[in-house]
Amino acid sequence: MARNDTLEMGELTDTAYYILLSLVEAKHGYLIMQTIEEMTDQRFSIGPASMYTTIKKLLASELIKLFEDHDPKRKTYIATEKGIDLLKKEVNRRREMVIHAEAVFNRKGEQL
Amino acid sequence: MARNDTLEMGELTDTAYYILLSLVEAKHGYLIMQTIEEMTDQRFSIGPASMYTTIKKLLASELIKLFEDHDPKRKTYIATEKGIDLLKKEVNRRREMVIHAEAVFNRKGEQL
DNA sequence: TAATGATATATCATTAAATGATACATAAAG
DNA sequence: CTTTATGTATCATTTAATGATATATCATTA
Numbered sequence: 223m224a225r226n227d228t229l230e231m232g233e234l235t236d237t238a239y240y241i242l243l244s245l246v247e248a249k250h251g252y253l254i255m256q257t258i259e260e261m262t263d264q265r266f267s268i269g270p271a272s273m274y275t276t277i278k279k280l281l282a283s284e285l286i287k288l289f290e291d292h293d294p295k296r297k298t299y300i301a302t303e304k305g306i307d308l309l310k311k312e313v314n315r316r317r318e319m320v321i322h323a324e325a326v327f328n329r330k331g332e333q334l
Numbered sequence: 335m336a337r338n339d340t341l342e343m344g345e346l347t348d349t350a351y352y353i354l355l356s357l358v359e360a361k362h363g364y365l366i367m368q369t370i371e372e373m374t375d376q377r378f379s380i381g382p383a384s385m386y387t388t389i390k391k392l393l394a395s396e397l398i399k400l401f402e403d404h405d406p407k408r409k410t411y412i413a414t415e416k417g418i419d420l421l422k423k424e425v426n427r428r429r430e431m432v433i434h435a436e437a438v439f440n441r442k443g444e445q446l
Numbered sequence: 447t448a449a450t451g452a453t454a455t456a457t458c459a460t461t462a463a464a465t466g467a468t469a470c471a472t473a474a475a476g
Numbered sequence: 477c478t479t480t481a482t483g484t485a486t487c488a489t490t491t492a493a494t495g496a497t498a499t500a501t502c503a504t505t506a
Contacts, residue, residue, distance in 0.1 A: 234430070238429065243434065243435055243438055246438050246439070246442065247438075262434065265427075265430075309435070313431075313432055313435040313436075314446075315377075316428045316431050316432050318377075319352075319425075319428050320428050320432070322374065323355055323421070324425075325373075325444055326355055326359075327358070330358065330359075334422060334426075334427055
Protein backbone atom coordinates (compact mmCIF):
# COMPACT_ATOMS: atom_id res chain seq x y z
CA MET A 223 0.00 0.00 0.00
CA ALA A 224 0.92 3.57 0.25
CA ARG A 225 4.30 4.96 1.19
CA ASN A 226 5.53 1.46 1.52
CA ASP A 227 6.58 -1.02 -1.07
CA THR A 228 5.20 -4.30 0.26
CA LEU A 229 7.76 -6.46 -1.56
CA GLU A 230 10.66 -4.41 -0.24
CA MET A 231 9.07 -4.64 3.19
CA GLY A 232 9.06 -8.42 2.84
CA GLU A 233 5.31 -8.74 2.50
CA LEU A 234 3.13 -10.31 -0.15
CA THR A 235 -0.31 -9.06 -1.07
CA ASP A 236 -2.81 -11.81 -1.82
CA THR A 237 -2.21 -11.31 -5.54
CA ALA A 238 1.56 -11.62 -5.19
CA TYR A 239 1.12 -14.57 -2.81
CA TYR A 240 -0.87 -16.62 -5.32
CA ILE A 241 1.37 -15.73 -8.26
CA LEU A 242 4.49 -16.67 -6.32
CA LEU A 243 2.82 -19.86 -5.11
CA SER A 244 1.98 -20.77 -8.71
CA LEU A 245 5.60 -20.25 -9.63
CA VAL A 246 7.00 -22.80 -7.19
CA GLU A 247 6.84 -24.76 -10.44
CA ALA A 248 7.72 -23.01 -13.72
CA LYS A 249 4.80 -21.50 -15.61
CA HIS A 250 4.05 -18.87 -18.21
CA GLY A 251 1.69 -15.98 -17.52
CA TYR A 252 -1.51 -17.34 -18.91
CA LEU A 253 -1.05 -20.63 -17.09
CA ILE A 254 -0.52 -18.73 -13.84
CA MET A 255 -3.96 -17.17 -14.15
CA GLN A 256 -5.56 -20.54 -14.84
CA THR A 257 -3.69 -22.26 -12.05
CA ILE A 258 -4.85 -19.70 -9.49
CA GLU A 259 -8.48 -19.98 -10.59
CA GLU A 260 -8.35 -23.75 -10.45
CA MET A 261 -6.46 -23.87 -7.14
CA THR A 262 -8.98 -21.54 -5.46
CA ASP A 263 -12.11 -23.00 -7.13
CA GLN A 264 -12.71 -19.66 -8.90
CA ARG A 265 -12.82 -17.87 -5.56
CA PHE A 266 -9.74 -15.86 -6.43
CA SER A 267 -8.99 -14.71 -9.93
CA ILE A 268 -6.35 -12.42 -11.31
CA GLY A 269 -6.73 -10.68 -14.66
CA PRO A 270 -3.89 -9.94 -17.07
CA ALA A 271 -3.41 -6.38 -15.85
CA SER A 272 -2.89 -7.37 -12.23
CA MET A 273 -0.77 -10.32 -13.26
CA TYR A 274 1.70 -8.63 -15.53
CA THR A 275 2.19 -5.64 -13.26
CA THR A 276 2.81 -7.97 -10.33
CA ILE A 277 5.18 -10.16 -12.36
CA LYS A 278 7.24 -7.08 -13.20
CA LYS A 279 7.58 -6.24 -9.54
CA LEU A 280 8.39 -9.81 -8.54
CA LEU A 281 11.10 -9.89 -11.23
CA ALA A 282 12.52 -6.56 -10.09
CA SER A 283 12.67 -7.85 -6.50
CA GLU A 284 14.27 -11.11 -7.68
CA LEU A 285 11.53 -13.19 -6.10
CA ILE A 286 10.93 -14.82 -9.47
CA LYS A 287 13.14 -15.14 -12.55
CA LEU A 288 12.82 -16.12 -16.17
CA PHE A 289 12.92 -19.86 -16.64
CA GLU A 290 14.95 -21.18 -19.55
CA ASP A 291 12.68 -22.83 -22.00
CA HIS A 292 12.95 -22.95 -25.73
CA ASP A 293 9.55 -21.57 -26.60
CA PRO A 294 10.07 -18.10 -28.06
CA LYS A 295 6.36 -17.28 -27.90
CA ARG A 296 5.84 -17.69 -24.20
CA LYS A 297 7.77 -16.29 -21.30
CA THR A 298 8.13 -18.80 -18.52
CA TYR A 299 8.84 -17.82 -14.93
CA ILE A 300 9.88 -19.63 -11.78
CA ALA A 301 10.26 -18.59 -8.15
CA THR A 302 13.79 -17.97 -6.90
CA GLU A 303 15.11 -19.27 -3.58
CA LYS A 304 14.57 -15.81 -2.18
CA GLY A 305 11.01 -16.01 -3.46
CA ILE A 306 10.37 -19.40 -1.86
CA ASP A 307 11.76 -18.16 1.44
CA LEU A 308 9.48 -15.13 1.44
CA LEU A 309 6.52 -17.27 0.40
CA LYS A 310 7.05 -19.64 3.33
CA LYS A 311 7.30 -16.67 5.67
CA GLU A 312 4.06 -15.29 4.30
CA VAL A 313 2.30 -18.65 4.63
CA ASN A 314 3.25 -18.49 8.27
CA ARG A 315 2.07 -14.93 8.67
CA ARG A 316 -1.36 -16.00 7.41
CA ARG A 317 -1.32 -19.00 9.74
CA GLU A 318 -0.72 -16.59 12.59
CA MET A 319 -3.57 -14.38 11.46
CA VAL A 320 -5.87 -17.38 11.78
CA ILE A 321 -4.46 -18.27 15.19
CA HIS A 322 -4.98 -14.70 16.40
CA ALA A 323 -8.63 -14.91 15.39
CA GLU A 324 -9.08 -18.32 17.00
CA ALA A 325 -7.64 -16.95 20.24
CA VAL A 326 -10.15 -14.09 20.32
CA PHE A 327 -13.13 -16.34 19.63
CA ASN A 328 -11.97 -19.08 21.99
CA ARG A 329 -11.74 -16.53 24.76
CA LYS A 330 -15.44 -15.88 24.19
CA GLY A 331 -16.19 -19.60 24.29
CA GLU A 332 -17.05 -19.51 20.59
CA GLN A 333 -15.75 -21.83 17.94
CA LEU A 334 -14.77 -20.96 14.39
CA MET B 335 -7.32 -2.32 -4.46
CA ALA B 336 -8.27 -0.30 -7.43
CA ARG B 337 -11.64 -0.14 -9.08
CA ASN B 338 -13.00 -2.31 -6.37
CA ASP B 339 -14.04 -1.55 -2.87
CA THR B 340 -12.81 -4.52 -0.88
CA LEU B 341 -15.40 -4.09 1.88
CA GLU B 342 -18.26 -3.94 -0.58
CA MET B 343 -16.76 -7.01 -2.26
CA GLY B 344 -16.88 -8.78 1.09
CA GLU B 345 -13.15 -8.84 1.61
CA LEU B 346 -10.96 -7.57 4.40
CA THR B 347 -7.47 -6.21 3.94
CA ASP B 348 -5.04 -7.20 6.68
CA THR B 349 -5.55 -3.82 8.30
CA ALA B 350 -9.34 -4.14 8.30
CA TYR B 351 -9.04 -7.76 9.46
CA TYR B 352 -7.06 -6.88 12.57
CA ILE B 353 -9.20 -3.87 13.43
CA LEU B 354 -12.39 -5.87 13.10
CA LEU B 355 -10.85 -8.70 15.12
CA SER B 356 -9.96 -6.24 17.88
CA LEU B 357 -13.55 -5.05 17.91
CA VAL B 358 -15.09 -8.42 18.67
CA GLU B 359 -14.92 -6.81 22.08
CA ALA B 360 -15.66 -3.07 22.42
CA LYS B 361 -12.65 -0.78 22.27
CA HIS B 362 -11.74 2.81 21.53
CA GLY B 363 -9.31 3.74 18.76
CA TYR B 364 -6.11 4.03 20.71
CA LEU B 365 -6.71 0.72 22.43
CA ILE B 366 -7.28 -0.94 19.05
CA MET B 367 -3.78 0.05 17.97
CA GLN B 368 -2.27 -1.27 21.18
CA THR B 369 -4.28 -4.48 21.05
CA ILE B 370 -3.10 -5.25 17.52
CA GLU B 371 0.54 -4.63 18.41
CA GLU B 372 0.27 -6.81 21.48
CA MET B 373 -1.68 -9.57 19.72
CA THR B 374 0.87 -9.77 16.89
CA ASP B 375 3.98 -9.30 19.09
CA GLN B 376 4.73 -6.01 17.29
CA ARG B 377 4.85 -7.81 13.94
CA PHE B 378 1.85 -5.87 12.70
CA SER B 379 1.25 -2.29 13.65
CA ILE B 380 -1.30 0.21 12.48
CA GLY B 381 -0.77 3.95 12.89
CA PRO B 382 -3.53 6.46 13.58
CA ALA B 383 -3.93 7.43 9.91
CA SER B 384 -4.57 3.89 8.75
CA MET B 385 -6.77 3.20 11.71
CA TYR B 386 -9.13 6.13 11.55
CA THR B 387 -9.57 5.91 7.79
CA THR B 388 -10.33 2.21 8.11
CA ILE B 389 -12.72 2.78 11.02
CA LYS B 390 -14.66 5.26 8.89
CA LYS B 391 -15.07 2.67 6.13
CA LEU B 392 -16.02 -0.09 8.55
CA LEU B 393 -18.66 2.19 10.06
CA ALA B 394 -20.00 3.13 6.62
CA SER B 395 -20.28 -0.56 5.72
CA GLU B 396 -21.95 -1.33 9.07
CA LEU B 397 -19.31 -3.88 9.97
CA ILE B 398 -18.69 -1.98 13.21
CA LYS B 399 -20.84 0.48 15.14
CA LEU B 400 -20.48 2.97 17.97
CA PHE B 401 -20.68 1.31 21.36
CA GLU B 402 -22.66 3.11 24.03
CA ASP B 403 -20.38 4.15 26.78
CA HIS B 404 -20.56 7.21 28.92
CA ASP B 405 -17.10 8.58 28.29
CA PRO B 406 -17.49 11.73 26.21
CA LYS B 407 -13.75 11.90 25.44
CA ARG B 408 -13.36 8.52 23.79
CA LYS B 409 -15.34 6.94 21.00
CA THR B 410 -15.82 3.26 21.55
CA TYR B 411 -16.59 0.84 18.75
CA ILE B 412 -17.74 -2.76 18.50
CA ALA B 413 -18.18 -5.20 15.63
CA THR B 414 -21.72 -5.76 14.37
CA GLU B 415 -23.14 -9.20 13.60
CA LYS B 416 -22.52 -8.48 9.93
CA GLY B 417 -18.94 -7.65 10.86
CA ILE B 418 -18.46 -10.87 12.83
CA ASP B 419 -19.87 -12.90 9.95
CA LEU B 420 -17.48 -11.32 7.45
CA LEU B 421 -14.59 -11.73 9.85
CA LYS B 422 -15.25 -15.46 10.19
CA LYS B 423 -15.46 -15.77 6.42
CA GLU B 424 -12.14 -13.99 6.09
CA VAL B 425 -10.51 -16.17 8.72
CA ASN B 426 -11.52 -19.10 6.57
CA ARG B 427 -10.21 -17.51 3.40
CA ARG B 428 -6.81 -17.16 5.04
CA ARG B 429 -6.99 -20.74 6.25
CA GLU B 430 -7.55 -21.78 2.66
CA MET B 431 -4.61 -19.70 1.48
CA VAL B 432 -2.43 -21.69 3.87
CA ILE B 433 -3.91 -24.99 2.69
CA HIS B 434 -3.29 -24.04 -0.94
CA ALA B 435 0.36 -23.44 -0.15
CA GLU B 436 0.66 -26.68 1.83
CA ALA B 437 -0.78 -28.57 -1.14
CA VAL B 438 1.84 -27.14 -3.50
CA PHE B 439 4.75 -27.90 -1.18
CA ASN B 440 3.44 -31.34 -0.21
CA ARG B 441 3.25 -32.25 -3.89
CA LYS B 442 6.97 -31.53 -4.02
CA GLY B 443 7.58 -33.69 -0.96
CA GLU B 444 8.50 -30.61 1.01
CA GLN B 445 7.19 -29.61 4.40
CA LEU B 446 6.31 -26.17 5.58
C1' DT C 447 -12.51 -20.36 -45.89
C1' DA C 448 -14.13 -17.42 -42.66
C1' DA C 449 -15.25 -16.79 -38.19
C1' DT C 450 -14.87 -17.71 -33.54
C1' DG C 451 -13.06 -18.79 -29.17
C1' DA C 452 -9.09 -20.02 -26.58
C1' DT C 453 -4.35 -18.97 -25.81
C1' DA C 454 -0.92 -15.50 -24.84
C1' DT C 455 1.32 -10.97 -23.63
C1' DA C 456 1.16 -6.17 -22.57
C1' DT C 457 0.04 -1.10 -21.34
C1' DC C 458 -2.70 2.90 -19.74
C1' DA C 459 -5.64 5.40 -16.97
C1' DT C 460 -8.24 5.18 -12.94
C1' DT C 461 -9.64 3.99 -8.25
C1' DA C 462 -8.79 2.29 -3.66
C1' DA C 463 -5.78 1.35 0.25
C1' DA C 464 -2.20 2.57 3.37
C1' DT C 465 0.51 5.73 5.67
C1' DG C 466 3.97 9.57 6.88
C1' DA C 467 3.44 13.93 8.42
C1' DT C 468 1.12 16.84 10.99
C1' DA C 469 -2.07 18.93 14.27
C1' DC C 470 -4.27 19.34 18.55
C1' DA C 471 -5.80 18.33 23.27
C1' DT C 472 -5.73 16.13 27.93
C1' DA C 473 -3.78 13.45 31.71
C1' DA C 474 0.00 11.52 34.21
C1' DA C 475 4.60 11.42 35.70
C1' DG C 476 9.10 13.20 36.54
C1' DC D 477 7.01 22.88 34.51
C1' DT D 478 8.06 19.94 31.14
C1' DT D 479 7.84 15.73 29.02
C1' DT D 480 5.68 11.39 27.95
C1' DA D 481 1.67 8.78 27.21
C1' DT D 482 -3.04 8.85 25.84
C1' DG D 483 -6.36 10.00 22.47
C1' DT D 484 -8.61 11.62 18.01
C1' DA D 485 -8.29 13.34 13.43
C1' DT D 486 -7.09 15.05 8.51
C1' DC D 487 -4.27 15.79 4.30
C1' DA D 488 -1.29 14.73 0.73
C1' DT D 489 1.23 11.21 -1.27
C1' DT D 490 2.51 6.60 -2.78
C1' DT D 491 1.54 1.95 -3.90
C1' DA D 492 -1.61 -1.73 -5.39
C1' DA D 493 -5.18 -3.52 -8.22
C1' DT D 494 -7.83 -3.60 -12.21
C1' DG D 495 -11.16 -2.45 -16.15
C1' DA D 496 -10.49 -1.34 -20.60
C1' DT D 497 -8.06 -1.88 -24.37
C1' DA D 498 -4.76 -3.58 -27.89
C1' DT D 499 -2.38 -7.07 -30.38
C1' DA D 500 -1.27 -11.64 -32.18
C1' DT D 501 -1.40 -16.76 -32.81
C1' DC D 502 -3.60 -21.23 -32.99
C1' DA D 503 -7.28 -24.63 -33.13
C1' DT D 504 -11.86 -25.55 -34.00
C1' DT D 505 -16.12 -25.30 -36.38
C1' DA D 506 -19.63 -23.59 -39.29
